[in-house]
Amino acid sequence: MQEMEYLIIILSLLVVSIIIAVFVVIWRDRRDLKLKQITEELERIDELYTEIQRYRKEMENMLDTAKKQTDSAVSRIDNQVKLVRDSVAKLEHNSHANNSNNRDVKDSSRGKDRQQKNSGRGRSRNTNRRPQAPQNNSNHKTEQREQPEQPEQRIDDGEKYSKMMKLAEQGLSNEEIAKKLNLGCKEVELVTQIKRKNIS
Structure with a gap:
C-alpha cells in the first residue's frame, strides 16, 4: 500500500x-x-x-532657398527704388x-519790350495805307466733249x-443658243432647220 501511495505521489x-x-x-x-510585435x-x-x-x-532646404530668393528680390527692389528716387530727384x-x-x-x-516801347514813343506812325487792287477771280469753265460711241463688232454670218450648229450639236436648246449668241429664237430655229435639211 505504501508503494502505491508513493507511485501516486510521484505521478501527481x-x-x-x-x-x-x-x-x-x-x-x-x-x-x-509580444517582443516581436514590439x-x-x-x-x-x-x-x-x-x-x-x-x-x-527638405523643408529646411526649401526655406533656405526661399529666403535667398526673397533676399535677392528685396535687394533688386531696393536698387530699383533707389534708381527711381535718383531719377525723380x-x-x-x-x-x-x-x-x-x-x-x-x-x-x-519784358525788359526788351519795355525798351522798344519807350524808344518808339517819339516816332510818328504812318496811317496812310495804299488801297489794294481788287483781284479778278475769273473761273474758266471747261466743256467736256462726248466721245463718239464705237460701233459694236459684229460676227460674220458664216462664223x-x-x-x-456647234451649240446645237452639243445638245443646247434654241433659246439657250439665242441667249449666248444674242440672236432671236426664230432666226435660230430657221437656221437649224435649214442646216438639218441640207445635211439630210
Missing part, C-alpha cells in the same frame, strides 16, 4: 511538473510574440522618424532749372452659223 508530481512546463512554454511563446512597432517608429527627419531637412532739379531759365528769359523779354 510528474503531472504537475508537466503542466507547469506547458504553461512555461506557452508563456515564453507569447512573450516572444520590435516591429519600434522599427516602424524608427522608419517614421527617419522619414520625418528627411522631410524636415534729377527730374525735379532739371524742372527747377528750366523754370528758373524760363523766368530769366521772360524777364529779359455665227457655225457656232450655232
Whole structure:
C-alpha cells in the first residue's frame, strides 16, 4: 500500500511538473510574440522618424532657398527704388532749372519790350495805307466733249452659223443658243432647220 501511495505521489508530481512546463512554454511563446510585435512597432517608429527627419531637412532646404530668393528680390527692389528716387530727384532739379531759365528769359523779354516801347514813343506812325487792287477771280469753265460711241463688232454670218450648229450639236436648246449668241429664237430655229435639211 505504501508503494502505491508513493507511485501516486510521484505521478501527481510528474503531472504537475508537466503542466507547469506547458504553461512555461506557452508563456515564453507569447512573450516572444509580444517582443516581436514590439520590435516591429519600434522599427516602424524608427522608419517614421527617419522619414520625418528627411522631410524636415527638405523643408529646411526649401526655406533656405526661399529666403535667398526673397533676399535677392528685396535687394533688386531696393536698387530699383533707389534708381527711381535718383531719377525723380534729377527730374525735379532739371524742372527747377528750366523754370528758373524760363523766368530769366521772360524777364529779359519784358525788359526788351519795355525798351522798344519807350524808344518808339517819339516816332510818328504812318496811317496812310495804299488801297489794294481788287483781284479778278475769273473761273474758266471747261466743256467736256462726248466721245463718239464705237460701233459694236459684229460676227460674220458664216462664223455665227457655225457656232450655232456647234451649240446645237452639243445638245443646247434654241433659246439657250439665242441667249449666248444674242440672236432671236426664230432666226435660230430657221437656221437649224435649214442646216438639218441640207445635211439630210
